[in-house]
Amino acid sequence: MELRSPESFWLLKNGIPYCYPSLQENIECDIAVVGSGITGALISHTLHRAGYKTVVIDKRDVANGSTAATTSMLQYEIDVPMHKLAELIGEEGAVACYREGINAIEILEAMLRKEGIDAGFERKKSLQVAHSEKAVADLEKEYNYRKAHGFRVEWLSPEEISVRYNMASHPGILSEEGASIDAFRAAHELISRNHAGGMQVFDHTAVKEFQYEPDHVKIITEEGFSIRSKRIVFCTGFETLRMFRKKYADVISTFACVSEQSFNLYPQLKDLLIWDTADPYIYIRTTDDGRLLVGGEDIPYKYNPVSEKMKGKKRDKLIKKIQKLFPTLTFLEDYTWAGAFGVTKDGLPFIGEHPDFPNAIFVLGLGGNGITFSVQGMELVLKILAGEDHPLLHYYRFDR
Numbered sequence: 001m002e003l004r005s006p007e008s009f010w011l012l013k014n015g016i017p018y019c020y021p022s023l024q025e026n027i028e029c030d031i032a033v034v035g036s037g038i039t040g041a042l043i044s045h046t047l048h049r050a051g052y053k054t055v056v057i058d059k060r061d062v063a064n065g066s067t068a069a070t071t072s073m074l075q076y077e078i079d080v081p082m083h084k085l086a087e088l089i090g091e092e093g094a095v096a097c098y099r100e101g102i103n104a105i106e107i108l109e110a111m112l113r114k115e116g117i118d119a120g121f122e123r124k125k126s127l128q129v130a131h132s133e134k135a136v137a138d139l140e141k142e143y144n145y146r147k148a149h150g151f152r153v154e155w156l157s158p159e160e161i162s163v164r165y166n167m168a169s170h171p172g173i174l175s176e177e178g179a180s181i182d183a184f185r186a187a188h189e190l191i192s193r194n195h196a197g198g199m200q201v202f203d204h205t206a207v208k209e210f211q212y213e214p215d216h217v218k219i220i221t222e223e224g225f226s227i228r229s230k231r232i233v234f235c236t237g238f239e240t241l242r243m244f245r246k247k248y249a250d251v252i253s254t255f256a257c258v259s260e261q262s263f264n265l266y267p268q269l270k271d272l273l274i275w276d277t278a279d280p281y282i283y284i285r286t287t288d289d290g291r292l293l294v295g296g297e298d299i300p301y302k303y304n305p306v307s308e309k310m311k312g313k314k315r316d317k318l319i320k321k322i323q324k325l326f327p328t329l330t331f332l333e334d335y336t337w338a339g340a341f342g343v344t345k346d347g348l349p350f351i352g353e354h355p356d357f358p359n360a361i362f363v364l365g366l367g368g369n370g371i372t373f374s375v376q377g378m379e380l381v382l383k384i385l386a387g388e389d390h391p392l393l394h395y396y397r398f399d400r
């Protein structure tokens, strides 16, 4: 499955910082983590530091799946507004899922600081604007709902948005808690540090078969070697969806485009994440190397591989939208790319066990908040291994 177009920005910016050997012998471990994107990096970090003998394998280079293509906006706001999520899973659940997003940003920031990892993490506010006059009432309802539940939000009129951000738009919700990161670099640095600390990592190691036994799982690689582990954690991103008989999510392709460095970027935009209420929505942030990044224009994944013509068409549309929001800003494109994205009905991930796969745990950070969901997966995986419950496991379970 093609997860992204070849020239994703983070890969061009960072290159491939660290490489690992492929598996060339039979080994045993407590836990095999399959997948080395941002999810596999976070989960293996947690397991290794908790004392489990952990092995990470990936069929690609480290972090070369969706993590190389992500725009890495860290928001507690889920793709489904809180008042609508409450209709689906109840008020208590909706509030809990939104609050855990805020916690996840804090946990990630603290962890990167503790590990001394510079992965471009920047705290930002998050501004969601109505994409049309018709969308204003619903967004205002969401504002009131979040405000009533104690979230730090502010309602900004078009005039206030214009004064603060030089932006021409309908009104919007400004949230205090948000951030952005270079998830590709974060994944590489985390895995590299843990590898140096004794965690085994094998890239270019494709799996031929998973054998699920009552007390262990055996992974047989294409090259005929095996990993026998007590448990396996699938951090295999959107490709995992093909393992199940049931369709748990839709896969779409989304497009992203970054400007040249140091163009006439407004300083006010540096600390802001922007998105709107359209479906698909546009999302905008700055990068830590002084670019403006814009994404959106999603299409069903079935049109993959994305043609150059399609990419050009989507780039033009994204730039047109940027120019409409910022009439006095000139966006000069440097790179445009496409990547796959999983969408669930409630905007929530799937994290937990699945009856068809004994001894396996899945951490599938789907939706527009994949990274914050993966951060939440760190605690949830430890809970599952300890045989303990957690309220989020109820909301993120497969049979919901």
Ligand SMILES: Cc1cc2nc3c(=O)[nH]c(=O)nc-3n(C[C@H](O)[C@H](O)[C@H](O)COP(=O)(O)OP(=O)(O)OC[C@H]3O[C@@H](n4cnc5c(N)ncnc54)[C@H](O)[C@@H]3O)c2cc1C
Pocket (backbone or CB within 6 Å): 003, 034, 035, 036, 037, 038, 039, 040, 057, 058, 059, 060, 061, 062, 063, 064, 065, 066, 067, 068, 069, 070, 071, 072, 073, 074, 205, 206, 207, 235, 236, 237, 238, 239, 240, 254, 255, 256, 295, 338, 339, 340, 341, 363, 364, 365, 366, 367, 368, 369, 370, 371, 372, 374
């Ligand atoms: C353009 C774009 C914008 C996005 N914007 C945001 C955003 O702003 N905020 C946000 O939170 N999320 C965003 N996302 C989603 C985010 O990128 C994903 O949630 C995240 O990268 C998923 O990480 P992952 O580690 O789970 O998956 P991946 O990075 O895809 O890693 C999975 C790994 O598993 C490996 N693998 C799969 N199957 C096997 C197998 N059988 N054997 C061995 N290895 C295997 C793959 O090679 C891959 O390296 C965006 C995605 C895209 C494409």
